[in-house]
Amino acid sequence: MLKEERHQTILTHVELHNRVLLTDIAEILDVSIDTVRRDVKELDQESKLRKVHGGAISLGFTTNSARNNNIYALAQKTVIAEKAASLLKNGGVIFIDGGTTCLELVRIIPSDIQLTCFTLSLPVAMELNSKPNVEVIFIGGKIAKEAQMSIGASATDSLSEIKVDYSFIGTGYVDPAFGLTEFDWDIVQVKKAIIKASKKTVLLCISEKLNSQHRYKTCDIKAIDTMITELDSNADQLKLFRNYDVHLI
Amino acid sequence: MLKEERHQTILTHVELHNRVLLTDIAEILDVSIDTVRRDVKELDQESKLRKVHGGAISLGFTTNSARNNNIYALAQKTVIAEKAASLLKNGGVIFIDGGTTCLELVRIIPSDIQLTCFTLSLPVAMELNSKPNVEVIFIGGKIAKEAQMSIGASATDSLSEIKVDYSFIGTGYVDPAFGLTEFDWDIVQVKKAIIKASKKTVLLCISEKLNSQHRYKTCDIKAIDTMITELDSNADQLKLFRNYDVHLI
DNA sequence: ACAAATCATGCTGTTTTTTGCAATAATATT
DNA sequence: AATATTATTGCAAAAAACAGCATGATTTGT
Structure with missing residues (x-):
């Protein structure tokens, strides 16, 4: 040879x-x-x-995944953010969660839209604050180092006193049967409080997270009103979610 | 594998x-x-x-320190920050105000010192959060766009429930006779609440602000325990402040 | 065509890297 | 303070890399 x-x-x-x-x-x-x-x-x-x-x-392997994958994920997140932004109504009172996907949503909020936004996340608050027509209300509390957001009783207490039209939340893991789960118990507590404080809850979630789960449960899929992924709303990957009375975008 | x-x-x-x-x-x-x-x-x-x-x-999230490098009178503020840092004690419970001078103080907090820090300021909270041994508690509320900090009843209410060892505050204007004054009424309300929530209050103030005043009054000089400027503690410019039982550094 | 030189290949023994384990130290958590 | 979890360290076995060498094939020069 x-x-x-x-x-x-x-x-x-x-x-x-x-x-x-x-x-x-x-x-x-x-x-x-x-x-x-x-x-x-x-x-x-x-x-x-x-x-x-x-x-x-393969050469493509390392470059592809480390950096490229990140950009790829960013593209997906931008798609999600744009879909989510279409739900925003002038004069609305909303809650925006932490996480990179939600941050992406905040970034593309049109500067002419007038909103009242609650949040627990420091980066989201900073970004929201740069929007001239958005009133920002930060739910205080002990700041979780990695997540950069308020957690604890003080935060959940404050949340119990509000009711927003829409909340836009992210999640660590999501599975049709197990619902939304997280790695961190404290985070779960505030997410529960967020959902309770919202008339409607919108989940922003890239498809990569579909069908994954972790220790602590936030809620069932049916607690979510609208689920936004970067996929087309009738994609095969979303098939299992159709049984749960959730609006897919 | x-x-x-x-x-x-x-x-x-x-x-x-x-x-x-x-x-x-x-x-x-x-x-x-x-x-x-x-x-x-x-x-x-x-x-x-x-x-x-x-x-x-993940990195992407933690390393987004949007550093604002063009801070006015950075050199003086650094001097002040260093003096203030010398007051920090391990295990202390303190409050840190917003403003560039206080932000400088936060930046130079040694990473080995263990602290519990309350704050109202988003940038201060972000910076504090990058210190591994600092527990950050954010006092929530409506965010004032310019100042990037919580204001309003919710914030002052929360402040009324705490008592810290030291608070490090800034001010818009200071005058030996008129005391600390501000341009903004909302800010004055929270500053009053901060002082009430502190056993001791430390004022960080560049000498340029000495002998200036504005509309709304926060407090008298005698409500301040320690005043830190970039000047030497027996400088002429501080002469008038010596009548008010305030410790000058 | 023949010898010399070059190259490719596999083998051997040695060195380096990787990996899991166990004992101990450091760190969280209660 | 006591306990559980996580880190660190040293160690040993296994795998892999490396260097040197021998063999056989291929090329080159005459």
Whole structure:
């Protein structure tokens, strides 16, 4: 077997599976592991792939996921934010949750729309505050370091005293059967309070989070009035959610 | 499974859910917790995420310190901030006001000092939140657009329920005879409430503001326990303040 | 065509990396 | 303060990488 043939086979394999083990290639090509190692070394030097301990990975793999995936996610979140923004009505009184998706929504709020916004999230409050026609009311409390938002009894108490038209919330995990779940108990408590403080609740959620779950439960799917993903409203992935009387956008 | 693959999975998870537990990752990837710990350590060193006790959190969220670098009279304010910082005691419960001078104080708070900080100011809260050993409690309320801080009855009510060791406040104007004054009535109300909620009040004030006044009065000089300027404590400009039983630094 | 040189390949022993485990220290939580 | 959880460290086994060498094939120069 010629060297070039092997190189081609290796590359095809890497492109196809994103990664490959040296031992596997050695078996496939029926050559010694040393030869494979040398082949991969050359291909790495030619920048055709990236050699790692024990194997090789496609070039697109690392770039794609780390940064590109982030941009990709941002694109999805922007789509969600735009759909959500279409629900905003002039003069409305709403609640906006923390999280990157909600932050994206805040960013694209048109500056001419007049709103009263409650929030628990410091970044969301900062961003809202830059909108000239938005009145911002921050629900105070102990600030959760990572989430950068108020938690605790003080926050839930304050929430118990308000009733907004719409709340736009995010979630860590969502599953048709298990509903909305979170990693953090404190967060769940405030999210429950948010839902209670809202006439209607809108969930913003990228499709990647669909069908995932964690320890603590916020609510069932049926507690949500509208669920917004970046997907088309009749996408297959949303099939299971149609049983739960939730409006899909 | 290649290390790179694990890294990729970890990153995706962190980006998606903002935070993950090492134990969860270990289960997902079916490797030992030690391996996950080492992986996360590497990713942290590569600045792909931030390792925290028990897990990892996404960067994108924590590193959005929108630094406003063009602060007026930054040099003087830094001097003031350093003097003020020397008053901080480990385990103290304090209040920090809004304004650029107070923000400078927050920036130079040593990361090893353990504090409980109340504040009304969004930027101050954000900055405080980046200090690992500071517990931040935000006093909520309607956010004043310009000042980026809570005002109104809700804020003053909340303040009436606390008593801190020290409060560090700024002021718009100060005069030996007229005391502390402000341009804005709402701000005066909360400042009064802050002073009432403090055992001791420390005023941070650049010398430029000395001997100036405005419409609404916050308090007399004698309500202030300590006044910090960038000047030497026996400077001529402070002469008139010595009659008011205030500690000058 | 023949010898010399070059290259590719696999083998061997050694070094490095990775991984899991156990004991101990540090840190949260109650 | 006591307990549980998480980190750190050292260690050992396994896997992988590496360097050097021998063999055989291919190319090159004469």
